Amino acid sequence: MIVARYILADLLRSQxxxxxxxxxxxxxxxxxxxxxxxxxxxxxxxxLVLYPVSAWLASTTANSEDPVARxxxxxxxxxxxxxxxxxxxxxxxADVVLAAVSAVRPVIPLVxxxxxxxxxxxxxxxxxxxxxxxxxxxxxLLCARPVIERVGWSLLAAVTVVVITGVTPWLPPVxxxxxxxxxxxxxxxxxxxxxxxxxxxxxxxSALTTVRRTPxxx
Amino acid sequence: xxxxxxxxxxxxxxxxxxxxDLDLRVxxxxxxxxxxxxxxxxxxxxxxxxxxxxPTAGRVTGRPRHVGYVPDRFPSQLRxxxxxxxxxxxxxxxxxxxDAPALLEDLGFTGGLDVPMVRLSKGNAQKVALAQALCSRAxxxxxxxxxxxxxxAAAATLTSRVTDAADAAVLVTDxxxxxxxxxxxxxxxxxxxxxxxxxxxxxxxxxxxxxxxPLLPHLPTDTSVDGDRVIVRVPVEERDALLAWALARxxxxxxxxx
Numbered sequence: 001m002i003v004a005r006y007i008l009a010d011l012l013r014s015q016x017x018x019x020x021x022x023x024x025x026x027x028x029x030x031x032x033x034x035x036x037x038x039x040x041x042x043x044x045x046x047x048l049v050l051y052p053v054s055a056w057l058a059s060t061t062a063n064s065e066d067p068v069a070r071x072x073x074x075x076x077x078x079x080x081x082x083x084x085x086x087x088x089x090x091x092x093x094a095d096v097v098l099a100a101v102s103a104v105r106p107v108i109p110l111v112x113x114x115x116x117x118x119x120x121x122x123x124x125x126x127x128x129x130x131x132x133x134x135x136x137x138x139x140x141l142l143c144a145r146p147v148i149e150r151v152g153w154s155l156l157a158a159v160t161v162v163v164i165t166g167v168t169p170w171l172p173p174v175x176x177x178x179x180x181x182x183x184x185x186x187x188x189x190x191x192x193x194x195x196x197x198x199x200x201x202x203x204x205x206s207a208l209t210t211v212r213r214t215p216x217x218x
Numbered sequence: 219x220x221x222x223x224x225x226x227x228x229x230x231x232x233x234x235x236x237x238x239d240l241d242l243r244v245x246x247x248x249x250x251x252x253x254x255x256x257x258x259x260x261x262x263x264x265x266x267x268x269x270x271x272x273p274t275a276g277r278v279t280g281r282p283r284h285v286g287y288v289p290d291r292f293p294s295q296l297r298x299x300x301x302x303x304x305x306x307x308x309x310x311x312x313x314x315x316x317d318a319p320a321l322l323e324d325l326g327f328t329g330g331l332d333v334p335m336v337r338l339s340k341g342n343a344q345k346v347a348l349a350q351a352l353c354s355r356a357x358x359x360x361x362x363x364x365x366x367x368x369x370x371a372a373a374a375t376l377t378s379r380v381t382d383a384a385d386a387a388v389l390v391t392d393x394x395x396x397x398x399x400x401x402x403x404x405x406x407x408x409x410x411x412x413x414x415x416x417x418x419x420x421x422x423x424x425x426x427x428x429x430x431x432p433l434l435p436h437l438p439t440d441t442s443v444d445g446d447r448v449i450v451r452v453p454v455e456e457r458d459a460l461l462a463w464a465l466a467r468x469x470x471x472x473x474x475x476x
Contacts, residue, residue, distance in 0.1 A: 002306075002309045002310050003310060005306070005309075006306040006309075006310060009298065009302065009306060010297070010298060013297040013298055013334075014297055066293040066295060068289050068291065068292065068293045069292075069293050069296060070270075071265060071268070071270040071271075071287065072287050072288075072289060072292075072307070072347070072350065072351075073307070073310065074269065074270040075268040075269055075270045075284075075285040075287035075360065076284055076285065076286070076287070076307055076310045076311050076350075076354065076356075077284070077310050078269070078283040078284055080270070
């Protein structure tokens with residue numbers, strides 16, 4: 001995806017991705033540091049933390065390009081929808097990477113203890129993280145440009161949505177994924193469903209950002 | 219293929235519409251030059267045609283998928299080096315490996331292709347924006363004040379490049395008076411949100427005077443005051459007469475610029 005490659009190149013150069021990614025890696029370090037323990041170890045906590053982190057990363061990705069340069073990109077690419085799909089693809093790629101890192105972290109023997117993590121558990125852990133990460137992407141995209149132009153309002157809106165939806169255990173995909181991953185053996189069907197809901201939410205959010213609105217002067 | 223606007227309206231909030239029931243057809247080989255006062259909605263019109271802003275009402279038809287667009291103020295804070303930016307944009311345009319570096323050289327680009335664009339001067343950043351659009355092979359070029367900020371040689375290169383793009387539909391705003399002399403150019407003015415035929419502007423020069431405040435009532439209408447300086451814009455052929463007249467009344471001439 002050509003637009004996604006450009007968006008990622010611009011984001012990597014901006015270094016704005018470092019803070020959310022660092023916060024998340026530090027969280028993993030605290031949760032799994034030294035002795036991660038048997039499954040599910042710190043997964044319920046890390047999956048929950050990944051939700052706001054992914055929202056933060058998604059709005060950073062959406063806001064990374066200069067607004068006037070974005071006009072040039074939109075004209076070149078063939079419309080706002082093409083660019084929105086590029087931003088979405090970049091965010092989903094980041095989600096997959098962060099979910100994979102979260103899933104394999106407890107089996108990397110950084111110190112000494114190695115616990116049995118059967119492949120099904122690793123898959124369940126990865127999918128649960130993918131569910132919360134993609135849900136975060138959906139929130140982040142809806143709380144960034146071109147929906148919310150100002151960074152302050154972006155932050156307030158995203159924090160409000162994340163706090164309300166993140167602590168509701170019955171609410172898919174975040175609440176249910178965090179709950180499911182807390183019991184061993186993991187209900188794989190349930191986390192697959194959560195991941196699918198998460199991806200669907202991210203795709204829907206991306207499409208919503210290009211719905212035609214009253215134009216604003218710039 | 220012609221790009222056609224029908225009944226286009228743009229309004230911001232509850233204010234009066236910036237563009238009102240506007241119709242326009244842009245045909246390849248017949249550049250459309252839009253004139254108008256500051257804030258008359260020229261840039262808004264160009265964004266609507268380029269497809270990066272949606273009109274409140276009305277339709278744009280015949281727009282090709284990829285549009286070469288140059289904004290009126292290309293951002294100077296881009297982190298990417300010009301070479302990477304041009305490579306990415308050529309890919310997004312689905313253009314062949316572009317001849318953008320060669321065009322940049324013709325435009326007298328001096329900034330360095332591999333330093334972040336934030337270190338480029340305004341003129342050099344503008345040249346990157348022009349290279350991005352002109353090398354895109356796009357069937358529609360939308361250029362917002364492309365001649366502004368360019369030196370004479372670069373302006374001539376730009377004029378010949380736009381002239382060569384005869385198979386592309388071209389929509390351009392230009393206050394320097396250059397675009398009106400493009401072959402086949404159609405000159406329109408944006409007045410109260412609508413396009414009306416206009417006469418091409420005569421080439422003008424800007425004269426900056428000191429100590430001319432007492433003469434203000436006698437100066438042409440296109441005159442502004444900036445501190446102790448008076449800035450007059452006059453047709454080229456009236457330049458010498460105005461200078462002689464002002465000097466005879468004790469003014470100092472600070473600058474004469476195109």
